[in-house]
Amino acid sequence: MNTFFQLFISALLVSSLYTLVAVGFTMYVGVINLANFSHGDTCVMGTFLLMPIFLFATKMGWLSAGAGLLIPVIIILVMLLTGLWGAGIYKILVKPLLVAPRLILLLASVAAGQVIREAIRVIYPNGSNPQVFPKLLPSGILEISGLRFGYDSLTIIFLSVICIISLNFIIKRTKMGLAMRAVSQNSDVSQMMGINIEKTIITVFIIGSALAGLAGILNGAFYGITKFNLGSNLGIKGFSAAVIGGLGDFQGAIVGGVLLGFIEVFAAAYIPNGSQYQDVFSFLAVIAFLIFRPSGILGEKIFEKV
């Protein structure tokens, strides 16, 4: 039973990271019907933006003065920067190509991912090799009646839950959220209702990229390492979670992220030699969904009645 609980927490941890990536992914699909394959690389960009800032803060001695306050500030700053990158991607890459067939835009996003990867490799000192990522998360272990929970995992789970709840609030309860949902269903009619779709899409790109930045940082901080090409794996996992939940469906991305995390962790634990095939199980799940339920768990199609 104890092992089960430990696994449960590990699964929640993995799920949290996947979900943070998946919600951005699914929101892009929602508003402009684009699978943005540079999304995973945006996560990694977050880690490589954080490291110099962190190093600078350490050198200036700010960190020893008040690490508890400074680390959240740095993380938020990096989220703002990746958010800005998202807005830039929309302005420079997506907007001019919106009229083109979606395949072109998809290829352009693959290229944008490549640009991030190679830029890190060339610009960052010793960028081809793995980099030691600062331990941003609280260390130590919480022990409750024989169960051991790392404060780092608990922090990641907590932060992700807060982010998802806030985002859910924005989508469900605010005017901007209503605009996002309207645009994702019918962009022409949305404009007729006075919605500024460009503003709406830009907001989605900023939110999605900021969350990607956070996911990258948390991922790096937990494993203590980052590398220029880690993004393809994170991106594919986020994409898989979004597909499992139903592409374009916000709650679906959450369900998909959680399910994917649990499949991976429990398959690795309970299937003999499973940890070697961890990724295989999650991609098998994705393939199964694509074949048997392409609309995903929550992606129920409602047809327009005539």
Place this chain on the structure above:
Amino acid sequence: MLEIQNIEVKYGKATVLHDVSISIQQGEIVTILGSNGSGKTTIMRSILGLAPIVTGQITFLGEKINHLKPHQIVTKGIVVVPEGRGIFPKLSVEENLRTGYVFFENDKEKMNQNIQDAYSRFPILGQRHNQLAGTLSGGEQTMLAVSRAMMRKPKLLLMDEPSLGLSPKLVQQTFSIIKELHETGTSILLIEQNAVKALAICNRGYILQKGKVVLSGDKQELISDEGVRKAYFAM
């Protein structure tokens, strides 16, 4: 109040509208009749800034609007009941009604009042206010689309075939709402295939054929025109 002057619209190489001019005066109901593919909906899209206009211009209340973005154009006081109703299937009935208001004005109390008005007009919408709009029947969706349009007091209402696919009773109901709106001073541009109904309530009309205005005139002129009688009244 709305002046469309000699517009030409092209999608790629295909010219959809040739030199079309249409005007709507304050307080009028103007109808545009024409068969499928005659360019009726394109006129609507041109007014809203959703169609590529090559030449010509559109003014609303004396102001040139054809260079503006769609959301800026509707903010000037134009409200739309789009082709095929255009409700948001995965928003609830109440959220659909809200989309007709929140992006223009910020008065929460007035919005809730307008929502209540819509529910008293169509009680079925009130009963289903939490249901996803995509699960409504076709008739209910029309009620929703019309109610959404009425959430904001429009200066000009554009309606694209509101009666399409409705039962005769609902057609009747829809047209009585149009009439009612007109009596409160709203100017209306009505695009219709149901020529009998449309001609009965309009002040003036235009007949569109293959992207050209082939006939225009007031109600009596249109009804008594030989070609119109043949095409739409089968006599």
